[in-house]
Amino acid sequence: MPIPIGGPLSLPLRAFGITRSKMNPDICTICERSFQYVKKQRHITSGATILFADIRNYTGLSQRVGAAELGRIVSLFQTRAAEAIWANDGIVNKQMGDGLMAIFNFPIIRKDHAAAAIMAACDIQRACAQAFRDIDSAEEIGIGVGIHTGDVQIGEFSSFRSDFTAIGGVVNQAARLESQARPGEILVSLDTALQAPELMGGTEARALSLKGIEQPVEARVLRVG
């Protein structure tokens, strides 16, 4: 049954705390507040694509610019990135300072979740490059993105918060990929690339040694613009 999250029909639901999700305004808060109730279990395993993005050279930036300016740059990034993720059916699951984590294929199911995440990443790079162009202090900065696909554990991993998140080796590797991305780069894991070969034309291969992972990991490097 579709849940009305806008208009007058949504009013009675709002009284019960059911409203637009902050993770994606196209979905309601039922599954983030009542994960266990909806899924009948605390955790599920699900195929998904995980995207991490952050502002590269943020440490230098945070020492160079004033508080108001830093806040403005972070807000711009978080807003533009969220819009790009929502436009491709992903959710902004976590925001932390200058970074964020997005999930594709949960709770909005998309068979082509790998492609959706890559398209969102391209949109993030384009939108941020444009937004930062007008800010003098942001000229040298850029966004780094890491994307990986596979089985993740989704659920509540804290006894006092009811919002769900995703954990596991796949999530971790997406974060590690992002940490190796240079400004403007999107590092796409081989697993993700194989599910969206149509978007990989002209990309460069790069072997990465990632912290905590013994074997070198091969990734495709995507640049926009």
Next chain:
Amino acid sequence: MPIPIGGPLSLPLRAFGITRSKMNPDICTICERSFQYVKKQRHITSGATILFADIRNYTGLSQRVGAAELGRIVSLFQTRAAEAIWANDGIVNKQMGDGLMAIFNFPIIRKDHAAAAIMAACDIQRACAQAFRDIDSAEEIGIGVGIHTGDVQIGEFSSFRSDFTAIGGVVNQAARLESQARPGEILVSLDTALQAPELMGGTEARALSLKGIEQPVEARVLRVG
């Protein structure tokens, strides 16, 4: 005016979405949902102590143990750490996978916020060491903590989420310190240590080169147990 967050008096407030904060059950949700309204501005600058903690060697762990086991270990860490932070008047501002960020001195004011954060870190290490002792797969893992004190920018940095967070160079350096902590270690910045000299007896000095920060940073290393 104190806000009733438990008992029958809290019922009418709950209808307006005012309830116990997930960041700390001793405070209500007014200041996290209505930061701008309460503070009359979007961002404020405030002295605070920032604590980052995470599970060291988590990448290896996430490849070695099964999904259910990993979820159990992450839940244990998040729960024990939050209890330690709350007991010392801090808030769990962000949780992200195997890590978290806590703020001391906002919104609960404590003059000795540096000491409060260090005590919370010691409690985290003690409680997690005890909890992990009973889990075979968790035997080799340990928690790393980083703490730094200074002026941070607190407010809303996203146009679509109303929860506040802290950003700035001080927050960033706390995260960098944590990333250098070995399992079982608490890395305390010099600024934090100087505000709580009574807790620094017997600690070791360590010079660290942190990503994005040119000069080596001196920290005190605290071990519990």
